[in-house]
Amino acid sequence: MNLYKLGKLVCSLVFFPLYRIKVVGKENIPKDGPVIICSNHISNFDPPVVGITNSRNIYFLAKEELFNNRFLEKLLKSVHAFPIKRGMRDRNALRKGLEILKQNHALGLFPEGSRQKNGEVGKGLAGAGFFALRSNAEIVPCAIIGPYQKFKPLKVAYGKPIDMSAYREQKASAQVVTDRIMEEIRQLHEFHCKKA
Template sequence: MNLYKLGKFLCTVIFYPLYRIKVIGKENIPKDGPVIICSNHISNFDPPVVGITSDRNIYFMAKEELFKNKFFGGILKRVHAFPIKRGMRDRNALRQGLNVLKENHALGLFPEGTRQKNGEVGKGLAGAGFFALRSEATIVPCAIIGPYQKFKPLKVVYGEPIDMTSFRQEKASAQVVTDRIMEEIRQLHKNHR
């Protein structure tokens, strides 16, 4: 069993009963082909929770600081995470993300770039729009509705894919596309609270 599958199994047996996870709309995630799952970000547990509630193996960007420790960084790489430098344009991370999509994998993004500790949906950074415009990936919005409290229900809601055709044709800006994605996440969050 590889480390990703082992991690997914362990997180499943721990998180599902602990947070009484309820998943809605999982069928909106395509079974194959490139996909970008864009979620709001409320906790450090969000990546494993998105990972266990999707049937796809998901590649995540993680802040570069997490890779400084060689042991922990090695584990992160083996569970499909790759580093990104925060607060600047990281060409290497952008290239890696596009390669993930070119290889028909799923890329998990938290467009806000940092956790929103109040549980609300914040403003997204342009990175999500960049990947949406530069790839042929299906864009699936996701809302994590917490808080993470033991034995209290946590919802993970996957919305219908966002049609990117007009944005790609009109060569919309990355920020405009991210704003549209965040609007969908905000709507899911509001409708399923």
């Protein structure tokens, strides 16, 4: 068993019972081919939670500062995380992300760039739109409906892939595309908050 699978197993054993995680819309995640999973960001636990609630092995972008610790750097790299500088203007990270998608893998993004501690869906950075426009990946919105409280339900909802064809044909700006992705996440979040 590789470290990614082991990490996924351990996190599943901890997070599912601790936060009583309920997953909705898992069938919306393509089983193969390039996919970008774009989620809102409310906690440091979001990456492992997104990782354990779907069947794809996800490559996550993680803030560069986390890689300054040698132990943490090895751990993050073993679970397919790679560094990006603040603001998502890191050319090496953007290149790496596109390469991952070209290899038909799944890329996990938190377009807001930082946690929204109030639980609301914030504004996204242009990086998500960049990846959506420069690849043929399916874009799957994800909403994490918290907060993270022990033994209280946490919902992770995946929406249907967003049709990017018109944006790609029109050569829309990366920010316009990110705004559309964030609106889908916001609607998904609001819908499931009402159902909670």
